[in-house]
Structure formats: structure tokens, C-alpha cells
Amino acid sequence: MPRKHLTTNMLRFVILSLTLVALINSSNIPKTAATRPSRYQNYKTFVKTACNSTTYPTMCYNSLSSYSSTIKADPIKLCTTSLNVNLKYAKIKTPLVSNLLKKAKSTSSPEVPVLKDCVEEMKDTVDELKQALMAELKNLNGGGISKEEHLKNVKTWVSAALTDDTTCTGEFEEEEVNEETKKKVEKAVSELSKTTSNTLALITNYLRF
Secondary structure, three states: OOHHHHHHHHHHHHHHHHHHHHHHHHHHHHHHHHHHHHHHHHHHHHHHHHHOOOOOHHHHHHHHHHHHHHHOOOHHHHHHHHHHHHHHHHHHHHHHHHHHHHHHHHOOOOOHHHHHHHHHHHHHHHHHHHHHHHHHHHHHOOOOOOHHHHHHHHHHHHHHHHHHHHHHHHHHHHOOOOHHHHHHHHHHHHHHHHHHHHHHHHHHHHOOO
């Protein structure tokens, strides 16, 4: 075989080999890059499935999906995160009603008593969610009570918080109050009670010890 022909064949072989190596390496890139999004998507699926067991699944998913990489597929983290989000929400909504009470007091409005009661109920909600969260953390740190008793305590605190939410709006149905004030309070408390309802559902359905 002529030397020129041999050189040409060798050159083709080298080019072909390099091309194959490049193709193999490039085929590995999508697999490596897809690992995290795929896993993250699975975590979001876990949160979505969990939220489907609640009364307000869309609200539940919207409030928890951004924490899916922290929650992963852990029922304890799911419920602890929901409690934390619920507590933050209660702390945001309570001042809204407190401000309405301050305004009513400044004008000696007849709405003062019902607004005062509502603020107290919402403050109780904050305290009860804190107690539920503390009970949860105590369990994670190896509290001295049984897991069944722990779960019962957590559910009791969250149930009490939900009762306080609905008590507030119930009083507004019974009393004569300014329609605009009533709408503002009902909106704030309704959103809070829905969040609390979702938390209670997650605890009931996902903390089965």
C-alpha cells in the first residue's frame, strides 16, 4: 500500500476517534446536568402529593413548594415547615387586625369590642402555633414522651389555633360592624384559617408514627 494512502487512513482514524470521544463526553453532560433538576422535581412532587390531601391544596402547594429542596420527602420536615410558614403567616395577619383596632379606638367606634376580641383570638393562634412547633422540636431532640402522645399534643395545639381563627370571624357575623372593616378582617382571618387547616391536615395525614 502506498505511504500516502496509509497516512490518509491513519489521519481519518485519528479524526474518527476524536469525534467518538467528543460524542461520548457530550452525551454524558445532559445526564449529569439533569440529576439535580430531576431530584428537585421529585421533591416538588412529594409536596404536591401531600398538599392534595389538604382542604386547600393550591394554597398549600404555593406556600410550601419553594421549600421542597429542604423538605425533600421527609414527613417530619414537611409538617415542621408547614408549621413555620403558618406561624409566619399568623404574625403577618395579626398586626393587620391590630391596626384596625387602633383606628377604631381613635374614633371611639362601636367596633372596638369585637375587634379587640378578634385580636386576642389571633394572638392566641400565634401562641398555639408556637407551642405546636416547640412540641415538634422537642420530639426531634428526643423528648421524654411517646411519639403518639407527642403527635396528640401537636394536633391539639393546631386544632386550638384553627378554632381561634374561626371564632374571630364568627363574632363579626353576629355583630353590627362597618362593612369595609368586616371585609378586611374576614379576608385576613380567612386566609390564616385556611393555612392552619392545611397544616392540621398535613400533620394528621403525614405524621403517622
